[in-house]
Structures are given as structure tokens and as C-alpha cells.
Amino acid sequence: MLARLILSAVAVGITAYFMDSVTIEPWWVTVIVAVVLGLINSVVRPIVKLLSLPITILTLGLFAFVVNGLMVLLCAYFVKGFDVQDLWAGILFSIILAVVNWVLNMMFSKE
Numbered sequence: 001m002l003a004r005l006i007l008s009a010v011a012v013g014i015t016a017y018f019m020d021s022v023t024i025e026p027w028w029v030t031v032i033v034a035v036v037l038g039l040i041n042s043v044v045r046p047i048v049k050l051l052s053l054p055i056t057i058l059t060l061g062l063f064a065f066v067v068n069g070l071m072v073l074l075c076a077y078f079v080k081g082f083d084v085q086d087l088w089a090g091i092l093f094s095i096i097l098a099v100v101n102w103v104l105n106m107m108f109s110k111e
Contacts, residue, residue, distance in 0.1 A: 008034035011100040021089035029081040037075045045071050068094035
């Protein structure tokens with residue numbers, strides 16, 4: 001579990017480093033962002049996805065990107081030192097974060 005947290009924090013740091021519209025200061029806030037984003041994605045996101053299911057179906061799944069961006073903005077609201085410019089930056093951050101997480105998990109997987 002600690003290894004997963006470290007990988008998530010590294011992924012958040014890498015993603016924020018490559019995006020000008022997202023800032024994380026000081027560096028240790030990346031760990032807090034990883035924890036809060038994990039909590040938001042496990043508690044709030046399923047409820048929002050269920051409530052937004054009709055519009056997600058209408059948009060052929062594209063609204064899921066908006067939900068992910070909103071979760072990033074919610075995290076930025078709660079964590080001081082983590083700033084996201086706008087919804088588009090949140091959407092892009094969530095996409096890049098998913099890719100970076102996937103790559104890191106493939107690199108450091110036990111199997």
C-alpha cells in the first residue's frame with residue numbers, strides 16, 4: 001500500500017511538472033494530493049458517475065472526462081498548494097495522470 005502511494009505521488013509530481021497550468025508547491029504536497037485524489041476517486045466519483053450516467057450515455061462516454069476533471073478541481077479546492085487553472089487543465093491533468101500511473105505501474109509491477 002505504501003508503494004502504491006509513493007507511485008501515485010510520483011505520478012502526480014511528474015504530471016504537474018509537465019503542465020504549466022498546474023502547480024504544486026512545496027514538493028511534499030504531491031503526497032497529500034495523491035491521498036486526497038485517491039479518497040475523492042473512491043468515495044465521491046462513483047456517486048457523481050452514477051448521477052451523470054444519462055449525460056454520459058448521450059455524449060457516448062465523453063462526459064466521463066469532465067467528471068475526472070471535476071474531481072481534480074475538487075482536490076485542488078481542498079489541498080492548499082495544489083492549483084489548477086481551469087476545467088480544461090483538470091481534464092488534461094487527469095488524462096496525463098492516468099497514462100503516467102499506467103506506465104509507472106507497468107514498470108514497477110511485481111508480476
